[in-house]
Amino acid sequence: ENGIVRPKGYQVSWHSNPEIEKHHFGHAHPMKPWRLTLAKGLIMSYGMHAAMDTYVSRLATREELEDFHSEDYLDYLKTAKVAMPDDETPKDYNLGGSDCPIFEGLFNYCSMYAGASIDAARKLCNNESDIAINWSGGLHHAKKAEASGFCYVNDIVLAILQLLRKHPRVLYIDIDVHHGDGVEEAFWSTDRVMTLSMHKYDGLNFFPGTGDLDRTGPDNEGNPGAHHAINVPLSDGIDDDQYVWLFKTIVGKCVEKFQPTAIVLQCGADSLAGDRLGRFNVQVQGHGACVAFCKSLNIPLLLVGGGGYTPRNVARAWAHETSIAIGCDATLDPIIPEHTPYREHFRHNTLFPTLEQILGEPRVNRNTKKKVEDIVSTITEQLRFVNS
Ligand code: TV7
Ligand code: CA
Ligand code: ZN
DSSP: OTTOOOOSSOOEEEEEOTTGGGOOOOTTOSOOTHHHHHHHHHHHHTTGGGGSEEEEOOOOOHHHHTTTSOHHHHHHHHHOOOOOTTOOOOOGGGOSSSSSOOOTTHHHHHHHHHHHHHHHHHHHHTTSOSEEEETTOOOTTOBTTBOBTTBSSOHHHHHHHHHTTTOSOEEEEEOSSSOOHHHHHHTTTOSSEEEEEEEEOBTBTSTTOOOOTTOOSOOSTTOTTTTOEEEEEEOTTOBHHHHHHHHHHHHHHHHHHHOOSEEEEEOOGGGBTTOSSOOOBBOHHHHHHHHHHHHHTTSOEEEEOOOOOSHHHHHHHHHHHHHHHHTOGGGSOSBOOTTOTTGGGGSSSBSSOOHHHHOSSOOOOOOOHHHHHHHHHHHHHHHTTOOO
């Protein structure tokens, strides 16, 4: 089908569970697990599943979730009940507000996306996969005992903890438009994980309000985690050229200094132009170029999803990035196949719509040349303190 063949010399595994897609955060909520259905339909209409080892993921076990989360939080998450709409009960563990509602099947939903990331990490540890993919994961805001920003269980932290059983050093990279605060916090005090997030930063005006350039790790002397948190704060409207230049330059320097033995890339698609919550002008091509650059490093790679609130663009990005993982991107027909489920949802029939097609009016790029160059020099200076 479409000439998609298994990549020679390396293995890609795809971890998903159709049950995840059936959950609903509530009518008006921007997080729509249904976007995974749209992405999967597009991936499969191109025949890409034939080129991967596909796994229906299992639920993470209680013990696995306890690797990071506290027992009392997990108890509450498991027993929390959908409240009456006008119920004024206190929002324990930040659960039950409008960002992190309690919905039907919540604990199963969390256990499933976490199980998929843990399985994916184990495939990399066993050398059974070179690239492992879980588009339903990437929920980077969840804390040890707190839900935050649509995230309840931090599958990324759980996956990195699995990788650390085999791998001395893990590089975490986060291209979601929001700061990857939960992952940064979890590994704040260790030099075995370097975290790098690119995000919109505007003080407290943009969620979660952290991730300024000078947030680089603990500042108490002798703490091993010092300098191992890297933050790239950006303004509205950044385009592919600037974004991909920053990504390659900074990731290149991090890999050179830190010498990671595994990489986790959070591919949040809310950094794309036209996202309902995002503010950037990044296109599917630029977003995908970040994935291609990581693949080119030939280091075991875990790809997870994350944000993404305009489902048609989420599906485009993750389908394109799946094609990069299996190495068929150059030969893929950019015209979305006729038999793609929900094809009418894509509006334009191409994987790569132009900015004019995506946006009603263009978003002004507030990132100057000087600003992006200054970010690189500050981070270059920071990395002088990092040894592998
Ligand atoms: C990884 N932005 C998650 C990103 C999490 C962002 C926020 C909303 C939002 C929630 C809704 C809703 C919304 C149109 C957008 C301070 C508040 C302001 C709730 C209305 N519409 C990821 C979290 C962020 C919920 N939260 O990184 C139900 O926007 O800014 C905030 C916090 C308090 C709560 N209110 C928003 O991408 C997966 N929430 C509509 C209905
Ligand atoms: Ca980010
Ligand atoms: Zn986000």
